[in-house]
Amino acid sequence: MKIKGSQIIVQSLIKENVEYMFGYPGGVVIPIFHELYHAPIKFVLGRHEQGSIHAADGYARASGKPGVVLATSGPGATNLITGIATAHLDSVPLVVLTGQVSTNLIGNDAFQEVDITGITRPICKHNYLVQDIKDLARIIKEAFYIATTGRPGPVLIDIPVDISNGLCEFEYPEEISIRSYKPTYDGHPGQISKACRLIESAKKPIIYAGGGVVISNASEELREFVKKTGIPVTTTLLGMGIFPETDPLSMEMLGMHGTYFANYSVHNSDLLIAIGARFDDRVTGKISEFIPHAKVIHIDIDPASVSKNVMVDIPIVGDCKKILKEMNKEIKTPDIAEWVDELKKTKAEHPLQYEMKENDDIKPQYVVEQLYKLTDGKAIITTEVGQNQMWAAQFYKYTEPRTFISSGGLGTMGFGLPAAIGAQLARPDRRVIDIAGDGSIQMNIQELIVAAQHKLPVIVAILNNGFLGMVRQWQQLFWDKRYSHTCINFAPDFVKLAEAYGCVGIRVTKKEEVDEAIKKALSITDKPIIIDFVVCKEENVYPMVPAGKTIKETIMRELA
């Protein structure tokens, strides 16, 4: 029996076990929405397509399942761009469906027509323009397969309206095989053994683990590897939680705003074991002096990540989980007691710190610390981008994977609130807190109503300093304190704004009120809460390794 293209789309999504979908209607996707009306898929209507795609992204990161987005052609599609690029840089599996004008109008500058496959080509893992309804089911199957396998990423399917309205037999492929796409999962046994021998003979090894460990669900294997070898671990921003930051062997986050001891451990190591991480410039600083004494083992599923920025001695291409499992079978404990003592001592001598005197304004770091304490470290934290993101990374201690959700690679302001919505839907058992700045939160504030509509108890903790703080910090430190267009103290009243959206708004201006406000927010379970923490205006994020500099040039604290 022939069914409509729109029915094929929805039936295929059901076959892929899609539970939640995010998006926004429009002219050429009406046929698909028509079929979604009664479908067993929970559709979450955003208020802007960018919000929808970040929500799908947050859902994917929190659940490990692909996020699915549907938007219309033209502006609907272009509004997704930032979200697609965000997911691409952080390797998040998304299947993005966009409507397109009818095939006979493509190329005519038709109403709401854009060449979205052309626009998104460099920012997605793959994309399709469906030209024949007979290809539709296979393309959807391929899109889910490509998005979720190998190094995951967003896949876009552009669907002309006449394809949605056309008729075709429906058969969903059970299996898919793409001759030109065969990700490598098993690490080369010879390379694994070579790596193990090198680790066993190392005197100063350090593990540098990233988002790849989260994606391959290899946290358990990593912990076992550390248990067997006793090697300390530092993680990237996106790797936080894969190894408990409360463990004495955790060096916490490295990089530009990483801990001093993390950067020390990497800089002074004689062997860097990179696992699911890609040597981003925010991690390495000046690359020629990043690891002057170290050999490098690099475990990664993406061959293009190997020796891209740093030359690797032993590459192992494959899935982190499988490779760590193999290594755990044969690895022997290296003799590194002296090194571990040195790192523990460095950690004790150079902790993360900030100063807050009796009558000071609230320090943003203190807010994050209290959030950590009052949630027992069990919340899922999403962040916006800037100082709020770095303080959320530094002062909340993460002990489980998929509990820290942040736009790392693209650094997308406006990500945190919609991502929190997606994460809260994926994890109803956990409290989700968006640690925000007063700048970022305004970039997708319209999504607050989505959280309210779905009665999601997302807490938005605004660290409100009246500035675009991270840019202001750079202006202060490197641009003669000329605060050009970074002061944003002409701002909405966030408490009233919360109320206008049917949420609870709380303003906190004194240190004594911080705990009480957080406790009150945590006691509310049926609507979102905005806490407007009015914090110290010119607090900076430290330590800081300035861009392109080395650990030796780390700025540890405010210079007098």
Next chain:
Amino acid sequence: MSQHVISVKVENKFGVLARVSGLFSARGYNIDSLAVSRTENEDISVMTIVVNGDDRILEQVKKQLNKLIDVIKVSDHAVQSSVQRELALIKLNCPAAKRGEILQLAELFKAEVADISLKTITFSIKGDSEKIDRFVELASPYGIKESMRTGLVSILKERD
């Protein structure tokens, strides 16, 4: 910086050329020449790309090419291990008085006369890039009115 001849076997689908060329343009690389055609298998096309660049960045470009879903195989063709050819069409000023001289030069290069008029002559010449470069150099004093090259195609040599 060195010249590389990269042979890319791809699915014969729309948009693949844009994906491939996009990897070069995104890195600010100019492609010196690009030849694309179907192979003996109509589902597969092959692209021969000639590009100058830093070895390490080109290594990265090759890896990125391999990552493209529609790319089946990427290989770097060294001059010694491959047969490389291109075709050029070259239109020269050619008054009757110079015709004999020019035809003599063309004969040395086995260039064929593709078109002739009272004032011009057009040759087609095939061979490796060096041969064509040399012909262009020697023909240029007569005045090149127009010239174009197909771009290199390259195939690996077989040795038993």
